Amino acid sequence: MKNIRVGDIMTHDPITTSPEANLLDCAKQMVKKNIGSLVLTDGKKITGLITQEDILWALVKKSAKDLDKIKAKDISTKKVYTIAPETSIEDAMKKMQTTKFERLPVVSNGDFVGLLTMKDIINFKIIN
Numbered sequence: 648m649k650n651i652r653v654g655d656i657m658t659h660d661p662i663t664t665s666p667e668a669n670l671l672d673c674a675k676q677m678v679k680k681n682i683g684s685l686v687l688t689d690g691k692k693i694t695g696l697i698t699q700e701d702i703l704w705a706l707v708k709k710s711a712k713d714l715d716k717i718k719a720k721d722i723s724t725k726k727v728y729t730i731a732p733e734t735s736i737e738d739a740m741k742k743m744q745t746t747k748f749e750r751l752p753v754v755s756n757g758d759f760v761g762l763l764t765m766k767d768i769i770n771f772k773i774i775n
Contacts, residue, residue, distance in 0.1 A: 653739050653763050654732030656771045657753050661762035663688045666695060666720035673719050674702050683764075684750050687723055691758040695723030696750065729754040730763060736771070739763055 662680050664673060666687045673685055677699060687695035697719045705714065705722050730739055730751040743749060743765065753761035 651736045651771070652732060653730055653734045653736065653751075653753055654761070656736065656767050657732065657761035657763045658767060659761050661686055661752075663759075664697075664719060665689075666718065666723070668719045669715045670702050670705055670717045670719065670722070671714040673697055674699075674714065677702075684762075685719070686752055686759065686762060687719055688759055693727055693729065693752050693754070693759050695720055695725055696727050696752065697723040698750070727752060731755060732760060736768060740768065 662676065662682055662685055664676060664685045664687060666689065668687075676685065677683065684696060684698040686693060687697060701722050701724070702714075705717055709717060728742065728746045728748050728751055730742060730753055732753050732755050734742075739751065743751065749765040751763045752759055753763055
């Protein structure tokens with residue numbers, strides 16, 4: 648695992664959305680693509696991360712009728728921990744453990760280039 652890098656197993660074309668997208672559209676996109684999160688981007692810059700759990704929280708705290716009125720940026724995780732593509736998977740797992748984040752956007756030279764998820768790591772371990 649020490650020789651395997653984040654860039655080797657990350658999701659290279661993760662699904663992104665605008666911070667201005669409403670939660671109903673975000674939820675539909677997650678269901679359609681069978682994914683658990685969306686990275687909020689402005690160009691190649693990350694502005695936040697929204698998960699299924701975030702949308703569920705909004706459903707409980709607000710109303711299902713309001714999902715088309717609430718913007719993704721209003722409930723997204725603002726403090727997003729990122730990782731570089733040359734980082735070892737071992738170090739990535741340590742970072743996930745210490746930050747309690749199962750998803751780490753991958754950033755190279757300040758640009759968002761991919762997403763590393765716990766699922767990516769598990770799938771890699773199963774195959775190898």
